[in-house]
Amino acid sequence: MKRILLGIALAWLASIGLVQAQDFSALARVEPARSHVRATDGQTEIVLGISQPVPFRAYLLDGPPRLIVDFREVDFTGQNPADMNEGGALQGLRWGRFRPGWSRLVAELPGPMRLLEAVEETAPDAALVRMLLEPVSPEDFTARVGAPSSALWDLPQPAVTAAPHRRQDGARPLRVVLDPGHGGIDPGAEADAQSEAVLVLTFARDLKEAMTRAGMEVLMTREEDIFVPLETRITVARAVGADLLLSLHADALAEGEATGATVYLLDDAAQDAASQKLAERHDRADLLAGVDLSGHDDAVAGVLMDLARVETHPRSLRLAQVLAGAIKAEGLKMHRHPVQGADFSVLKSPDIPSLLLELGFLSSEADRVRLLDAEWRKRMARAVVKGVESWAQADAAEARLLRK
């Protein structure tokens, strides 16, 4: 059974990794001069000029009311959605790559609306995608929301196992899932022309190499700058039977003192204002990227998972402490509270020790310089490998003891 699940997950991961190197000049481009957002007579019009015709679909989601437009990959390089929404007809507008080969536009609507029109006018070398919306009652809106399901647009979902998997006891290589945060339509924090999504992916590649050299099996939730919903990140870890999920971030915080690395573990009662803000921002990224959270179907056996959670939390805590110790021992800068609890959705696997490592904060110039320094990344990767190795040894010893 496990072998089959692993096969499915690997095929899924491969489908992420197997995007052909694309010639960007051949991609359709958004043309700002032919694009606009306009509110007139209560109606809202969104027009996108695109350099060539592309297949697309448009639909509505709630919480907050949003219009989602998916289309064949379009090159948005150099285009700022805020410029198009200058008049403020929309609460927010964002776009970017969503899945390999596909782009997405998400428009936060001023209230409940319906789509009067969603058409594409095409000429051989140009296209105009035009959407017209008008306000409706909340009840009317509720009746209209939901993503259409179609094999053309949806990737196969990885399978979910029904019982906790056996914890590692040192008999086989440690299986680690690295989760570079954000990606694609969700760049994460941005500062000084750097995005969190790209920086943490670079570090994840370095870390994967270092871990592989140390004999660990490493899988990544994304191998490129692509959007991955939070739930999928957990599902991938479960489906491959990960011994450990390590999510990598470098967020921005307004607080002036946010600098240095921080290790977070799940604490759903966490009160700290800064970590609450981070948790909200991570969940909000899913929302704004147009993930439909309403149809969530939890196939995991509840009682077994509650038991697993009781055992997993102290394992995560030990890992957090050992990891923080290893980073400190390497002489790397840590936050003044190096281990913290936070209510991060990505850490909610009941049976897989999970941590979120903020490598530093993009809001800090010193941290940005460090993240961009290959030598620093090498040292950080070395520290993480050491920490994970010594944790895994002690954890395996405990597993063997408990089994006796």
Ligand SMILES: [Zn+2]
């Ligand atoms: Zn982040």
